[in-house]
Amino acid sequence: MKTIHVFIIFIVLAIIQLFIPAQMIFNQESILNNGTAYKFKTQPIDPTDPFRGKFITLSYDVNSASTKDKSWQRYDDVYVYIKTDSLGFAELDTVSKQKLEITNDYVFATVSRFNDKNWNIESGYRLYFNLPFDRFYMEESKAYDAELAYRKAQSDSIPNNTYALVYVKDGEAVLDNVFINDVPIAQYVE
Numbered sequence: 001m002k003t004i005h006v007f008i009i010f011i012v013l014a015i016i017q018l019f020i021p022a023q024m025i026f027n028q029e030s031i032l033n034n035g036t037a038y039k040f041k042t043q044p045i046d047p048t049d050p051f052r053g054k055f056i057t058l059s060y061d062v063n064s065a066s067t068k069d070k071s072w073q074r075y076d077d078v079y080v081y082i083k084t085d086s087l088g089f090a091e092l093d094t095v096s097k098q099k100l101e102i103t104n105d106y107v108f109a110t111v112s113r114f115n116d117k118n119w120n121i122e123s124g125y126r127l128y129f130n131l132p133f134d135r136f137y138m139e140e141s142k143a144y145d146a147e148l149a150y151r152k153a154q155s156d157s158i159p160n161n162t163y164a165l166v167y168v169k170d171g172e173a174v175l176d177n178v179f180i181n182d183v184p185i186a187q188y189v190e
Contacts, residue, residue: 028174035169036105038082038090040131042164042178054143055135056150056178056185058164063131065095068124072114078129081106082168089163095127105168107131133166133175138186145189146178153180 041061062082072078081093081104093104100106109129116125138146153162165176178185 027172031169031172031174032167032176035167035172035174037176038084038105038166038168039088039163039179040090040166042162054140055137056143056146058134058136058175058178060131060134060164062090062092064126064128065092066124067095067127069097070116070125072111072116072125072127074111074113076111078109078111078127079106079171080109080129080131090166095129099171106171107133107168107173108171131173133164133173136164136175136178136185142186142189146185149180149189150178150185 040058042058062080065080076097079096079099081095081100081102082090083093083104085091094100094102109131111127112130113128114125150162161181162179164178167174167176180188
């Protein structure tokens with residue numbers, strides 16, 4: 001009788017351990033399949049995480065906003081509403097502390113810094129935030145070449161030749177790929 005209970009507990013735990021990662025994968029795939037694609041202009045750095053491998057750290061042109069609100073604090077959550085510009089790239093629409101009743105897509109971000117000492121009559125204060133899709137993991141053998149190619153492309157005189165393709169749905173975002181001259185970065189370095 002005791003072994004049956006142990007066996008049932010084992011089966012339940014095994015199912016739970018399989019369900020949680022499967023649910024995470026399903027959510028990411030749902031965003032990729034049903035979300036809206038945005039191209040974010042990027043600037044890379046290439047560190048290494050000993051547990052996750054090689055990745056490119058991406059910083060984006062969309063990383064700050066003007067605000068009249070003086071109550072922002074570092075690490076506050078912020079709704080970043082985005083839209084597409086005339087060239088097809090993501091641009092900032094507005095930021096807010098709570099969800100707004102507008103139809104634009106949004107992502108959750110975190111305030112990285114806010115200086116309430118610098119006031120500009122035309123634009124107010126400057127609020128800086130970190131977007132949640134700032135790491136692109138790569139196969140280790142290609143990561144160094146990708147970093148070099150990306151830096152070279154960033155210094156190129158052609159505007160908008162490097163960007164990240166990000167899918168957004170209901171505040172969630174998934175970084176799909178990084179492109180140089182409209183070619184996926186892994187393919188570009190081959």
